Amino acid sequence: MNGNQVSSGTMQNELIEKAKQSSRLTKNDIRKAWLIYYLGAELSSSYERLQSLIFCASMTPIIKKLYHTKEEQAEALKRHLNFFNTEATFGSMIQGIAIAMEEQKSLGENISDSSITGIKTGLMGPLAGIGDSIIWAAIMPLLIALFIPFAANGSAMGGIMPLILYPAITLILSYGLINKGYTVGRDSIITLLQDGKMKQLIYGANVLGLIMMGALSANYVNLTTPLVFSTAEGTKVVVQEIIDSIAPGLLPLLAVFSIYFYLIKKGPRYTTILISVVVISVVSSLLGIL
């Protein structure tokens, strides 16, 4: 019995050793794929197939290494030219999974074309959702907002800091995620996505984002009225003083909320809003309201 245990133990070790050897991709191959995707994620984006071209291009170092006949390579390349689009920071996780699947397939594992495409298209939506709300709606405006006061004082640091920090943060994140995707595979990604921690992270980032938008609105939206009425007794009524006596900053707050609710109701019609702001400003300047 004791001997059996030892032999099954060594057998397991041998299997692990074999598995390690059969993994023909090196860290360097994955790094290449990651870098190509980062550099070109939006460069070749087209309305027809969005990121499919760059995803395929990023897989070329992997495909070159795993497949050796021209037919196999062509098949793999065509597979990755299918429609693909996601948020590229979190999307690198999908890349990691796709790399792992290609590797298994090249080792003779029964993985069909459609299962690789299926995983990619299945995960691109949820990961784009997470990536957009963390990378683009939280980290980016927060980083810029944090250093705007430096820029407003005329310091170049206001631009230099976000220019360094934003790529640095997202590069570290996407490098971690492609390796995570490669090692843990799709099943654990799905559990990870459903994990409460991800929800908490997004929630926390959203709360911080809203607090910062509030603080910045108070600092930078500037709206006062010069209106003054004279009563019959000759006393002057300064409208802005009355508004301020209720609460400071009510007009700027009104401006933000009017635009916000318009956006919610009518969708992102930025041009309409821009034109309206210009018209309202010119008219109220002529009438002396604002």
Next chain:
Amino acid sequence: MSTLMIAVCMGLYYWFARLRFGYTLSAMLLQPIVVAIFVGLLTGNMPASMIIGAGMQLVYLGVTSTPGGNVPSDPALAACIAIPIAVQSGMDTNMAIALAIPFGVIGVFVDQLRRTLNAIWVHMADKHAEQANMGGIMRCAFVYPSILGFVIRFPVVFAANFFGQPVVEKFLSLMPTWLTHSFEIIGGILPALGFAITIMVIGKKSLLPYFIGGFFAVLYLKVDVMAMAIFGTCLAFLIKGFANKEDV
């Protein structure tokens, strides 16, 4: 530096930033506060350039964060034209923003043109894939879109900077006060658009009280932006557990 050189450099900058080389790096190169550094170096007037950049940035704060990669407005085109002209002719921030806005809108069409034409390279890549020509696919993903980008982007910024400044200066000298005051109002209201878009992108109406809290914390308690970020981060960590109680 001569107007010609500045126009050439700004054209090249706009091309490179809008190339989107480096996913998040290029996203920052597009921002007015980063364009302002480059303008500051070219014109030798860093403070004026950064101050105008900061003002313009507020308008475009939330603009790049739209899902799907469609630009609703192009802060880079606005900044690459309005900041250099404003710095060279000594305009104030509000007027520079008013000058910038039409260009921001034009930029949308330029990008739509690029993404429509980029479909050519995908079809070319399809053919390369048949032949297992990986070098060809890499060229389709990087080289051809870059050349196309140069052709459609460089001329716009170059021409506006080269021919625009005298026109703008002439216009400024003729402007009546009601019009300059209109620009002040526009500059005061437009940052509200940047914030409203960001709130919309965050997309949770139930969290709006945090926005109002942040707003009045500044007005009543006189908290500055960096302090607000610190307190806000602490608060975010303390209450993140609430996430599970509602549907995200």
